[in-house]
Amino acid sequence: MRIVRRASRSITVKNGEVASLESYTTEGFGVRVVVDGAWGFASSARLEPREVDRVTALAVEIARASALFKLEPVNLGEPVAHVGTYRTPVKVDPFSVPLEKTLDLLLAADSAMRAVKGIVVAESSAAFIREEKTFANTEGAYIEQEIVETGGGLQALAVGNDDVQQRSYPNSFGRHQGTAGYELLEAIDMVGNAPRVAEEAVMLLTAPVCPSGVTTIILDATQLALQVHESCGHPIELDRVMGMEAAYAGTSFLTLDKLGTFRYGSPIVNITADATIPGGLGTFGYDDEGVEAQRTPIVREGIFVGYLTSRETAARLGQRSNGTMRADGWNRIPIIRMTNINLEPGEWDFDDLIADTDDGIYMEMNKSWSIDDKRLNFQFGTEVAYQIKNGKMGQLYKNATYTGITPQFWAGCDAICNRNHWNVWGTPNCGKGQPPQVAHVGHGTAPARFRNVQVGVMKG
């Protein structure tokens, strides 16, 4: 049983006006049961003894219906009986900061963007979340957690003749988020970056379209975070591999036969799933099955070595869960979600990497993303791109896209920047499951270089 209380505050300033300022609280409980070897789950917002009885009985009734069409009885492996607590360490509780202070910051950033001629829409936003969760199971686990998140960012939209161009900061779609306090919002200096972001949006209107061809690309850390998310994070979810997501976003090319042998990328590619990194948006103490947060190798020197697992899927492999089952609130059943899926840093300094590149394109910040239902064929668009010629950054391009097949793309990775350029980026909008669930996940990345990549599919 899980009892969850989530409080959030979100503020959006758009074109000088407070477009929304909303305080949201939701609380309720969910009961997950195995009866006759099959799953049932029911939930309710009314945390009252009689309602708990009703919902528990409903979960049992649902499980009995599930048992009408089951194959093997559910096997959860070894019991999980942790007793513990976890709290996100924060310097400044974001809910303790006067609203006026955040509003002033957002209005100042908004004003700085609109001061740039050609900006049609300026938007700045901040979000704070506190989630209190209590978990208990019949195996003896009892866990209390408090997860605090802070996020914020801005986006400028310039509109020209049949063209719309955008720039965002510090991450795409106007928001970076982490398990952190108000200090995160202060560290990203939205006001200081607002004029640059707006100027770049306007410059894009007159920039040439990114050329087409096969070339070398260098991706910035924020774009690489989404690349990792789509082409590594999702395909390693073991429930997806086992077909549980087939009818929604699809299955995975990383089938069970590939574990431990498949060359996922070049030998410099090392990927970990790490729910223990301070500040990561996928950082917590225990997952929603009561399993402790862990750091797990996923790709070691280019070889695929591990999945994200639940108790049930791990048991099928004869393993123990690595603690990635999370639910989007009290009214959702836990499913396997990314924690912080990180491309471990390499050895390059960014300037040296550019200087080492004779001919290519630097691409920064995601604008569009799409990948097929086995997580192989992807296409990403970025907000900006720059030509790299003879080791120097040159011409600005708009409408940049690149496309590839996942293992081929990662095989072409020949340089990754070092820890000085590495950051854990938050993705607060990861969708999965039916009914739909939104997860908050993180990706540690630094800029990296990829050879022989197809770029530019836009006509104009």
Add this chain to the structure above:
Amino acid sequence: MLGEKGFRKLADQVLSKSKADQTEVLLQAGDSALTRFANSYIHQNVAESDAVVRLRVVIGQRTGVATTNDLSADGLERALETAMLVAGLQPENPNTPPMPAPQPVPLAVAFSEATANASPELRARAAGVFCTLAREKGLTAAGAFRTAIWEMGVANSLGHFVHSAGTVADVNSVIMSDDSSGYSEAAAVDVRHLDVEALAAEAVDKALRSRNPRPLPAGEYPVVLEAYATADIVSIMGYLAFSALAVQEGRSFMAGKFGQPIMSPSVSIWDDGLDPSGLPLPFDFEGAPKKRVDLIQGGVAVGVVHDSATALKDGVASTGHSLPMPNPQGPFPLNLFMAPGTASPEQLIAGLDKGLLVTRFHYTVPVHPAKAVVTGMTRDGTFWVEGGEIAYAVKNLRFTESYLDAFNRVEGIGRETRLLVSRFEIGGVRVPAVRLAGFRFTGTTEF
């Protein structure tokens, strides 16, 4: 479920205590259950019950909002205090529209007792139809079957009060072999109108026919898009272009083009929250009555949907398409329809000398919003057609195409339409299959 009486009591409780100049109570409640199957058995089976109240207060021209699912007297009082506090902290917004005044709201019945009373066993047995048929054919089934009751009410301090309740049932399935897959999906107000046997047969048939797919190089090909793919085109157009805010901000392909032909003359698209053949909702999140809005008529750009904020700016009346106010997204068309044509499915395919039959699109996203350029993949049944007949299955393709340009190449429209749940989860879209003279595929994949 609170019911109209319960909501009136709750709303009165809030409105009588509010000291704001204007106060709005928005209720969204529901009971929903979903049975999910994969590998031909039920692997997930869930139910939820929730009621959320969103309070909006306006003091002068300052707005505050607080949302809670704690509907106790204390919970509502706390939410009201928060909303008042939030409003007091804000700068004046001279563009704050007034809340809707009392006005009649048309009836749109969208309630089915059969759906409301659907049991876990009913859903499980429906899932079993897919699983059993798939097993019989040596295939595996995955999918989800949902039944839900929704309730919505809006009351404001100007005396406007609206309440409605409805049901929805929807099912989707992907039936797979080791090298192919097939798809089916449908939605209805009444669960009895979902023909699960026919839907299972459709997906199984597609999975069997799409075996042994051959590679096909990227390129521009004429296509027949089944209704599942058409729904994606119409829905994304709704998201990108059919809102008055998108026009006001100059990012819609409709901006500056009203009265002009922008699509093939055979294309007509409208939004109608009252049409019983859709998933009706008689009013929007401000309580404003839904109006039918013609968006594209005979290929000509004729209208966009409004909420009170965009209506105030354009000096017109709201069309009843607000999301919860205020918001930065603007109005949204939640009940889209595309006019059917006259062609049977066979006639649509017969018109292809050489081209592709596409069952559905996967993971579609705008690449260039102003030009409605979208990328995505084909999925669950892509076929090469020659001489008007399906020749063989092909591996999935990536497209990067302007949906606006695509709807300028319409050669034929199916006579049957399908009702599907909107990709944005709320509302529905009813559309036919279409044949297009060309569609730009920009990449391939391995299956």
